[in-house]
Amino acid sequence: MNLNGAELMIRFLEFAGVEIVSGIPGGASLPIYDALYESKIRHILARHEQGAGFIAGGMARANGKPGVCFASSGPGVTNLITAVADAKMDSIPLIVITGQVPVSMIGTDAFQEIDTFSLSVPITKRSYLVKKIEDLIQILPQAWKTAIEGRPGPVWIDVPKDVASAKIDWDISREKEI
Incomplete structure (x- = not known):
């Protein structure tokens, strides 16, 4: 199946059983939101990225699976810091x-x-900067596993806009169970 990087991320989250995500769209994250529009995953639009991080943390506490949040670059990133640091500490x-x-x-x-x-x-168990779309195929399941194994905690995946828009041929059905 020919997907762009953002569609690949959303398909992975669906495969992992994610039902709700939180976040705030911005220029650098628009490909992710375009892909999310076609998904059954429900999106909670926060008023601030810090709120999106705490919403994701609350979802994780409520359902036992990793909470997921999205933000754009720059100020979107810095606004998430407190919620992510809290997730690591807790x-x-x-x-x-x-x-x-x-x-x-x-x-x-x-x-x-x-x-x-x-x-x-310093505030995550693992952080990734994805420089090639091919790397997403390994990073997504690694990140999920890292978030839940041992002492649970946050994992950060930073996805450049051109990687989120790049195309790749990928079939989720070949993936092992998460």
Whole structure:
């Protein structure tokens, strides 16, 4: 099946049994929201990214599965910091997916670019900066597993807009059970 990176992420979340996500759309995360529109996953539009993070944390506490939240780059990322740090301290499994400027613009001080990876490393169990769409196929199940194994906690996946829009041939039915 030919999917873009954002569609691949949403299909993975559906496969993992995610029913509700929270977040705030922004320019760098629009491909994710386009893919979410076609999904049965319910989206809770938060008023602030910190709220989206705490909503995801509440969902994780309520259903025992990782909570999922989305945000855009730059201020969307920095607004999530408190909720994600809280999830790490309280051992709450989260999957945090943020948009990022295109790969070629990382490190150029582009509009709303921030070093999400460096900011998120101290407050997560694992942080990823996805530079190629092919890497998503390994990162998504790894992130899910990391969030729930051992001491649960948050995992951050930063996805540049060009990676979220890139196409790949992928069949979820070949994946092992999560």
